[in-house]
Amino acid sequence: MGNSSRPLSPHLQIYKPQLTAVLSIAHRASGVFLVIGTLLLVYWLTALAQGPESYAHAQAFFGSIFGRLILFPWVFALFYHLCNGIRHLFWDMGMGFEITTVYASGKAVVVAAAVLTLIAFGMAYAMQGGAA
Amino acid sequence: MSMRAPLAQVRGHGSAKSGAHHWWAQRLSAIALIPLFLWFVASLTAVGTADYATAVAWMSSPWNSSLLVLLIGAIFYHAQLGMQVIFEDYISKHWLQVTSIILVRFLAILLAVVSIIAVLRTAWGS
Numbered sequence: 001m002g003n004s005s006r007p008l009s010p011h012l013q014i015y016k017p018q019l020t021a022v023l024s025i026a027h028r029a030s031g032v033f034l035v036i037g038t039l040l041l042v043y044w045l046t047a048l049a050q051g052p053e054s055y056a057h058a059q060a061f062f063g064s065i066f067g068r069l070i071l072f073p074w075v076f077a078l079f080y081h082l083c084n085g086i087r088h089l090f091w092d093m094g095m096g097f098e099i100t101t102v103y104a105s106g107k108a109v110v111v112a113a114a115v116l117t118l119i120a121f122g123m124a125y126a127m128q129g130g131a132a
Numbered sequence: 133m134s135m136r137a138p139l140a141q142v143r144g145h146g147s148a149k150s151g152a153h154h155w156w157a158q159r160l161s162a163i164a165l166i167p168l169f170l171w172f173v174a175s176l177t178a179v180g181t182a183d184y185a186t187a188v189a190w191m192s193s194p195w196n197s198s199l200l201v202l203l204i205g206a207i208f209y210h211a212q213l214g215m216q217v218i219f220e221d222y223i224s225k226h227w228l229q230v231t232s233i234i235l236v237r238f239l240a241i242l243l244a245v246v247s248i249i250a251v252l253r254t255a256w257g258s
Contacts, residue, residue: 028218035211042247044180045200048191049250052184062180075173082169085162092159123177 023106027084030077037074075120080113154213161210168203188254197255204247212240 040062047058061067087105090096096105179190190196215236223229 028214031211031214032218035215038207038211038243041204041207042243042250045204045247045250045254048184048187049253055184055187078169078173082166086166089159089162120173120177123174124181127178128181 019106020102023084023109027081027088030081030084033074033077034081037070037077040070040074072117072121076113076117079116079120080109083109083112083116154216158210158213158217161206161213164202164206165210168199168206171199172203188257191251191254192257194255197251200251201248204244204251208240208244208247212237215240 044058044062047054062071087096087109090105096102175190175196179187182190191200216233219229219232219236223232
């Protein structure tokens with residue numbers, strides 16, 4: 001005590017975030033976000049079951065700026081959780097634990113999630129353009 | 133004081149045999165959700181932007197409605213398993229932890245049943 005040159009325990013606030021740790025907590029965070037987002041799925045399914053009018057309301061909501069602002073991150077969270085989940089499944093099989101592999105797979109997961117999200121919304125906009 | 137764990141205390145009890153159940157169920161539902169979600173998102177890019185009649189026709193197909201029911205079941209099963217782990221890790225008050233787990237489990241079952249009934253109503257056109 002009193003020796004200021006001694007290293008301190010790394011508090012989270014000053015600890016340099018590492019990709020591995022950030023992706024790890026992001027897996028949980030995206031999971032929670034996805035669970036909350038299932039309410040949108042329930043809303044969409046029940047609206048469709050209740051007839052054309054309620055379905056039109058739901059479609060108007062999902063097509064609005066607010067709806068898209070929720071849908072886009074939800075789909076990204078979905079693909080992130082899906083890709084990182086596959087990463088976890090490989091770890092469960094005892095594969096990919098080398099530190100370089102862990103970082104490479106982590107980066108690949110983020111890129112894959114972004115690409116899949118853009119493909120999904122690209123397809124949706126293309127279909128919308130085709131239908132209209 | 134001995135540094136060894138008293139072996140007598142752990143010997144002879146036998147395995148509970150369900151220790152890995154949660155882990156296994158989480159992995160199994162995760163594996164199921166990979167193809168189901170890829171199918172669902174790919175379908176939604178077309179169906180989600182289409183009109184009411186197209187959406188109903190899509191859901192009326194036995195394959196689509198069946199896969200949807202499986203997707204819904206896997207989603208809420210996996211969701212509730214995942215939330216349970218988060219509550220167990222981050223909620224230290226035991227009564228609150230258990231209450232949260234029970235509430236989320238009941239909520240997951242409720243939402244799954246509502247969703248499945250909605251799909252079947254749309255598919256069967258009642």
